Amino acid sequence: MTVTRDTGVAGARPSLRSRLSGVLADIVALGAPSSCAACGRPGPAVCVECERCLHGAARAHRPSPPPPGWIPAHVVADYDGTTRAVMTAWKERGRRDVSAHLTRPLARAITAAIADIEEGSGRASCADIAIVPIPASPAARRRRGEDAWERVVRQAMAQCTTDARLRLVRALRLTRQPDDQAGLTASERRDNLAGAFSCVEAPSCRVIVVDDIITTGATLAEAARALTAAGADAARAAAIAATSRARASLPAAGLPGAHW
Ligand SMILES: [Zn+2]
Numbered sequence: 001m002t003v004t005r006d007t008g009v010a011g012a013r014p015s016l017r018s019r020l021s022g023v024l025a026d027i028v029a030l031g032a033p034s035s036c037a038a039c040g041r042p043g044p045a046v047c048v049e050c051e052r053c054l055h056g057a058a059r060a061h062r063p064s065p066p067p068p069g070w071i072p073a074h075v076v077a078d079y080d081g082t083t084r085a086v087m088t089a090w091k092e093r094g095r096r097d098v099s100a101h102l103t104r105p106l107a108r109a110i111t112a113a114i115a116d117i118e119e120g121s122g123r124a125s126c127a128d129i130a131i132v133p134i135p136a137s138p139a140a141r142r143r144r145g146e147d148a149w150e151r152v153v154r155q156a157m158a159q160c161t162t163d164a165r166l167r168l169v170r171a172l173r174l175t176r177q178p179d180d181q182a183g184l185t186a187s188e189r190r191d192n193l194a195g196a197f198s199c200v201e202a203p204s205c206r207v208i209v210v211d212d213i214i215t216t217g218a219t220l221a222e223a224a225r226a227l228t229a230a231g232a233d234a235a236r237a238a239a240i241a242a243t244s245r246a247r248a249s250l251p252a253a254g255l256p257g258a259h260w
Pocket of ligand 1: 036
């Protein structure tokens with residue numbers, strides 16, 4: 001099987017200033033003493049032992065209950081324990097050096113989503129697939145860098161095993177600033193996100209929406225709504241991790257605030 005990679009990017013580009021600040025932050029991170037983001041052991045950003053939490057095979061995930069407009073999704077890990085420690089360090093504590101450990105798990109989730117599309121369509125291969133990242137809030141951009149998530153997505157795309165031509169498309173943008181999602185119930189999250197995205201460029205091919213963590217599924221459902229309203233085929237979703245059903249049914253205390 002050949003591996004076709006097209007990591008071209010459509011949509012607005014990050015400014016030169018923001019890209020330079022990201023590069024500078026990476027240089028600073030490289031020069032700093034490193035320790036595992038999960039257990040604190042001196043060494044790589046995620047030690048070999050802790051990284052095992054991200055080694056799982058991709059599996060289908062469906063929140064319980066799924067939000068209206070839910071699209072089939074694949075993830076590789078449960079968002080708890082070590083996985084939670086690793087991803088919180090990346091999302092909330094500015095550990096940009098963790099990024100490299102997130103690309104392979106995301107690549108497996110995207111690859112599984114592509115296979116699911118092909119199986120559903122009865123075709124051996126889909127020629128073109130648009131990979132659409134969930135846009136980050138201004139606050140998340142300040143914490144993690146202008147395009148931190150997009151860089152993870154782009155590197156994951158380069159590691160996908162597929163014959164399809166993958167193209168990263170910045171199809172979504174925030175139309176307003178939702179409230180912080182932490183502490184909200186599933187229905188409150190849906191209300192908080194309703195109409196929060198608009199589609200600025202509807203891909204003509206099938207779309208896989210990619211996010212880092214799935215909690216109630218409200219973010220992906222809102223993304224799918226915006227894409228579908230613009231005429232796009234929001235076929236599947238892929239993410240690194242998802243909260244378990246038991247966690248997702250809790251009143252959301254302590255659950256990640258997603259992007260907001
Ligand atoms: Zn560790």
